Amino acid sequence: MGEFYAGLARELTKLQEEHLLRELKTINGAPGEWVEIQGQRLLNLSSNNYLGLAAHPSLKAAAVQAVQQWGCGATASRLIVGNYEIYDQTEKDLAAFKGTEAALIFNSGYTANIGIITALVSRGDIVLSDKINHASIIDGIRLCGAQFLRYKHRDMTDLERCLKKAEDYQRKLIISDSVFSMDGDLAPLPSIVDLKNKYGAVLMIDEAHGSGIFGAKGRGLAEYLGVSEEVEINMGTLGKAFGCFGAYVSGRKVLIDYLRNKARGFIFTTALPPAVIASVQAAIQVMQEEKWRRTKVLSKAAWVREQLTGAGFDLLNSQSQIIPILSGDNATTLEFSSRLFQVNILAMAVRPPTVPLNTARLRLTVMATHSQEDLAWAVEQISQIGRELAIIQGGK
Numbered sequence: 001m002g003e004f005y006a007g008l009a010r011e012l013t014k015l016q017e018e019h020l021l022r023e024l025k026t027i028n029g030a031p032g033e034w035v036e037i038q039g040q041r042l043l044n045l046s047s048n049n050y051l052g053l054a055a056h057p058s059l060k061a062a063a064v065q066a067v068q069q070w071g072c073g074a075t076a077s078r079l080i081v082g083n084y085e086i087y088d089q090t091e092k093d094l095a096a097f098k099g100t101e102a103a104l105i106f107n108s109g110y111t112a113n114i115g116i117i118t119a120l121v122s123r124g125d126i127v128l129s130d131k132i133n134h135a136s137i138i139d140g141i142r143l144c145g146a147q148f149l150r151y152k153h154r155d156m157t158d159l160e161r162c163l164k165k166a167e168d169y170q171r172k173l174i175i176s177d178s179v180f181s182m183d184g185d186l187a188p189l190p191s192i193v194d195l196k197n198k199y200g201a202v203l204m205i206d207e208a209h210g211s212g213i214f215g216a217k218g219r220g221l222a223e224y225l226g227v228s229e230e231v232e233i234n235m236g237t238l239g240k241a242f243g244c245f246g247a248y249v250s251g252r253k254v255l256i257d258y259l260r261n262k263a264r265g266f267i268f269t270t271a272l273p274p275a276v277i278a279s280v281q282a283a284i285q286v287m288q289e290e291k292w293r294r295t296k297v298l299s300k301a302a303w304v305r306e307q308l309t310g311a312g313f314d315l316l317n318s319q320s321q322i323i324p325i326l327s328g329d330n331a332t333t334l335e336f337s338s339r340l341f342q343v344n345i346l347a348m349a350v351r352p353p354t355v356p357l358n359t360a361r362l363r364l365t366v367m368a369t370h371s372q373e374d375l376a377w378a379v380e381q382i383s384q385i386g387r388e389l390a391i392i393q394g395g396k
């Protein structure tokens with residue numbers, strides 16, 4: 001036993017030496033534009049609460065009311081006795097919000113991706129996946145038993161090369177994040193759709209960071225780019241723009257009926273608590289009534305990107321509310337984050353293996369409800385510290 005624990009301790013020391021040790025930061029109080037950590041108030045540039053809904057009065061009221069009416073736990077999986085009227089209604093609301101025939105709720109984005117992929121493809125099939133797709137997609141592919149090809153990030157020539165290799169497989173499934181979670185850039189969905197049609201493939205997209213943000217109705221990047229009808233499997237999460245928890249897949253009724261029967265990540269787990277479902281229902285309503293939230297988050301993010309690019313930072317190809325600041329090695333990135341922390345800005349460092357080797361970065365996120373004054377102050381601080389750490393040049 002001693003050797004077992006010593007082995008774990010050695011691994012942790014190695015992570016520490018490589019500046020890769022992960023540690024928890026504990027937030028005090030409600031999630032908002034400013035948060036408190038150990039008595040220090042910080043401007044929060046790291047949450048996925050893009051629309052500022054996590055502590056919205058309507059969501060809180062709906063959750064409290066649901067606890068009073070249905071209690072705390074769902075008591076079983078949906079297919080046993082964990083299905084309440086509010087679940088059916090919320091799935092209808094989600095389908096209407098996404099403009100699809102039906103929708104199915106999963107307990108998280110992680111289990112949704114694993115459940116959907118393993119239900120849809122297996123031996124004899126092939127998956128074509130963007131190289132920087134989210135870890136939950138990769139884990140689903142690893143589990144499903146299908147052949148797997150990764151195409152270069154957003155590279156349509158490479159996707160076509162992979163599709164040519166996929167000819168002899170039964171089902172060909174292309175999977176892409178719509179808005180990439182660590183780069184903030186956008187999948188070229190219309191070109192992916194063209195290739196999908198040309199080679200007889202099926203398309204699954206992960207709108208975790210696109211739903212609620214992009215598109216006139218907030219349905220996501222597929223709506224924004226005019227290809228919603230061409231996406232067979234449209235997955236999204238409820239813990240980001242929605243400010244709640246959980247995930248969903250939307251599409252044709254036959255797809256949803258199939259997944260309800262076959263997706264192990266849906267079948268073999270206790271249903272989400274009713275309070276979570278009630279808050280999702282309230283979030284859908286707020287998103288529809290308060291369109292300004294998605295307009296604002298994108299215009300504020302565009303302003304921040306313009307300022308930081310002007311200051312000389314490399315933001316990769318961000319075109320969304322997710323703004324990476326490339327800072328290179330792990331130690332410099334941690335130093336950058338910690339210097340910002342000292343001036344009351346929460347900008348978390350993201351390091352390998354979450355991102356590829358030598359591309360450590362700060363991952364900034366903009367909220368619809370950040371004030372212009374706070375964002376301007378943050379840009380100034382980030383630029384000042386960036387110059388001091390020689391991440392950018394110049395002596396403004």
Ligand SMILES: Cc1ncc(COP(=O)(O)O)c(C=O)c1O
Pocket residue numbers: 108109110111113134136177181206208209237238239246247
């Ligand atoms: C693109 C993407 N898909 C799936 C997930 C997983 O979602 P969840 O946090 O609900 O498990 C995340 C984020 O965590 C994500 O960024």
